[in-house]
Amino acid sequence: MTVRLLREAEDALARLEARRERRSIEPARGIDFASNDYLGLRTDPRVIAAARAALEEHGSGAGAARLLRGDHPVHRALERRFAAWQGAEDGLLFPSGFHANFGVLQALGVDGWTIISDVLNHASIIDGCRAARARVVVVPHLDVAAVAAAVSDDRTLVVTESVFSMTGERAPLEELSDVCARRGAALIVDEAHAVGLLPPIGRATLRINPCGKALGGAGAVVTGPRAILDLLRSTCRAFLFTTALPPAVAAGVLRALEIAIAEPERARRALALARRVDPDARSCIVRLRCDGNEEALRASKRLRELGFDVRAVRPPTVPQACLRICVHATRSDDEVARLREVLP
Numbered sequence: 001m002t003v004r005l006l007r008e009a010e011d012a013l014a015r016l017e018a019r020r021e022r023r024s025i026e027p028a029r030g031i032d033f034a035s036n037d038y039l040g041l042r043t044d045p046r047v048i049a050a051a052r053a054a055l056e057e058h059g060s061g062a063g064a065a066r067l068l069r070g071d072h073p074v075h076r077a078l079e080r081r082f083a084a085w086q087g088a089e090d091g092l093l094f095p096s097g098f099h100a101n102f103g104v105l106q107a108l109g110v111d112g113w114t115i116i117s118d119v120l121n122h123a124s125i126i127d128g129c130r131a132a133r134a135r136v137v138v139v140p141h142l143d144v145a146a147v148a149a150a151v152s153d154d155r156t157l158v159v160t161e162s163v164f165s166m167t168g169e170r171a172p173l174e175e176l177s178d179v180c181a182r183r184g185a186a187l188i189v190d191e192a193h194a195v196g197l198l199p200p201i202g203r204a205t206l207r208i209n210p211c212g213k214a215l216g217g218a219g220a221v222v223t224g225p226r227a228i229l230d231l232l233r234s235t236c237r238a239f240l241f242t243t244a245l246p247p248a249v250a251a252g253v254l255r256a257l258e259i260a261i262a263e264p265e266r267a268r269r270a271l272a273l274a275r276r277v278d279p280d281a282r283s284c285i286v287r288l289r290c291d292g293n294e295e296a297l298r299a300s301k302r303l304r305e306l307g308f309d310v311r312a313v314r315p316p317t318v319p320q321a322c323l324r325i326c327v328h329a330t331r332s333d334d335e336v337a338r339l340r341e342v343l344p
Contacts, residue, residue: 109128158188273329
């Protein structure tokens, strides 16, 4: 064992634990108000049946990267269905949302370009910006004027989440679309917490659609112009050099997407229930600010003791400690009412 590496790791952990305790994996218990399974599709019998059939036909994994022997018909079917649904020319499937955000920005953010990123964008976007060779400008949260001021020419990528994962806020996509259209910039939208819940808004150049939230599976489909996606197929390292998504997972996601499209009442119910928790909610994520880490941890522990799985989120993940409540279409009216009664 490298002694210096071990010592550095121990020192780093000590510094982290001065502001937050070491995290451990906690088993799920209590009524789920913590996961991103907004539509309840993760356990839908129809999704499970589709995944099981693909598992029996193709086995447990894809076997290789897409451009080797890992490409399966269900991968292309999922890409085409996403593209058709969003009115795009084509789609490209990645193994995860992190792969997609990181890989797209690294591949397209080349020398001479600028990436403009919201300060509260997801870690995968931040890391993609860091890996890119483009100049990166970080703008204040939801500040359209700051974005407009930062766009100097048409060699610019503006990247944002449509629904911000920790706060539930929605980006002003129509306004950002207008700015990008006037300046000739490209708009890249991470739809992770909107897929299946909210219609695509604005005129995005690329939409990154992670499938591990409301669609209950894994992977991410990027939709947009065929020429850009063909370029990514040839240059994006996060796509080229990783094993493809297991066909069984892709088949389950495809079925979940079909259900979400055919049964929009699921999304309407989830959003309506979220507004019962917070009348100002604009997504299925409700944030309750707390006065410091200890208060957030105490509140989360109390709620779990009462039978509600609500998790605390703390810096550096968010600027201010909070409770993050995720509301699902499968929750009953009574469950939501009881949660509301015991919230701090």
